[in-house]
Amino acid sequence: MSFNKSQAAFFQTLKLSLPIYTSLVDEIAEILQISIDSAYRRIRGEKLLDFSELEILCNRFNTSVDTFFNLHSNSILFQGNQNDYQENSFMKWMEDVYAQLNLVNSFSRKHIYWLVKDMPPFHHYYHKELAAFKFFFWRKSILFNDSLKNTKFSIRDNSYDQFAEITEKILKAYHKIPTTEIWNIEGINITLRQIELYHEMGVMTSTEDTIFLYNCMLEVIDNLEKMAERGKKILPGQLDVEGADYNFFVNEFIIGDNTFFATMDERKVTYLNHSVIYFHGTSDPSFNDAMFKNLENLIKKSTQISRVGEKERKQFFNKLRKKVVERLNATAEKEE
Structure with a gap:
């Protein structure tokens, strides 16, 4: 009986993309509409896949045919979504974020790493009003939703309500995953600049709203410091x-650069940021091994302020607060 090692290795690659509780043979049998016995024979490499089966499996598991032929090239396959300029594009983005976090949570051993440029979106979600502002900004200025073209932001409108349920689901999923974040003092600048810019452009309905959002940022920083002190995620x-x-x-x-990296049992995935809020991901083994080594080197050259380093921790978060307070005071002074 012949045995195709490349085909058997291909199926082992597919297995790594499945949650721990999912049976590979059941998945293959269902996808290819064949018997369990036929699925086993293909997985073991006893029966060769035909091209139509290979195409179906590559499409279903978002993998490259290079994996099957064990080809080594400089090409790296990424998957992901882009803005389709529809009114529901942001909801689709939120649902995709939730799906990715659920995938990570489906594995027994998991960890996510975030190389921070802009504060990770989850931290904005801690406050309804701050989350509402970020959702409004992304939809109006990044996704270009037509319905928001001539509208202003107010913390009193009910625009957040349509995203409340999915936001809560995302937060709960995020809080279950062990996380490492690598920050720089510039990590809150983008959100602060977005608030400031909308205030200067008159997109805010009132100065009180602007000041309220700055105070939300201070509360987010307080919560980040508590989490760093305990070394645990806290709502x-x-x-x-x-x-x-x-x-x-x-x-x-x-x-x-807002790189998002996940380890799930033996599997690694890198998500690279593009178009402000979107990510393209790859399971390419060599790319992910190199990315993981890069993150390990960055961590070695960084200062840990979670659980340890009380002095450094207080200094860092006080610097973040100073950035917010300076903008808050400047806004208040202009109104006097």
Whole structure:
């Protein structure tokens, strides 16, 4: 009986993309509409796949045919979504974020790494009004939703309500995953600049709204400091309910690029940021091994301020607060 090692290795690659509780043979049998026995024979390499079966499996598992032929090239396959300029594009983006976090959560051993340029979106979600502002900004100025073309932002409108349920689901999923974030002092600048810019452009309905959002940022910083101190994820107002491990590093030399990296059992995935809020991901083994080594090197050259380094921790978060307070005071002074 012949045995195709390349085909058997191909199926092992597919298996790594499945949650731990999912049976590879059942998946293959269902996808190819064949018997369990036929699926086993293909997985073991006893029966060769034909081209139509290979195409179906590559499309279903978002993998490259290069994996099957064990080809080594400089090409790296990425998958992801882009703005389709529809009114529901942001909801689709939120649902995709939730799906990716659920995928990570489906594995027994998991960890996510975030190389921070802009504060990770999850931290904005801690406050309804701040989340509403970010959602409004992304939809109006990034996704170009026509319905928001001539509208202004107000913390009193109900635009957040349509995203409340999915936001809560995302937060709960995020809080279950052990996380390492690599920050720089510039990590809150983008959100602060967005608030400031909308205020200067008159997109805010009132100065009070602008000041309120700056105060939300101060509360977010307070919560980040509490999480760093405990080394655990914490929802504001729920200090007795701790989530997964939370590791906070500061790198004074590197400004991050919002790279999002996940380890799931033996599998690694890199998500690269593009078009402000979108990510393209790859499971390419060599690329991910190199990316993981790069993150490990960055962490070695960074200062850990979670659980340890109380002095450095207080200094860092006080610097973040100073940035917010300066803008808050400047806004208040202009109105006097």
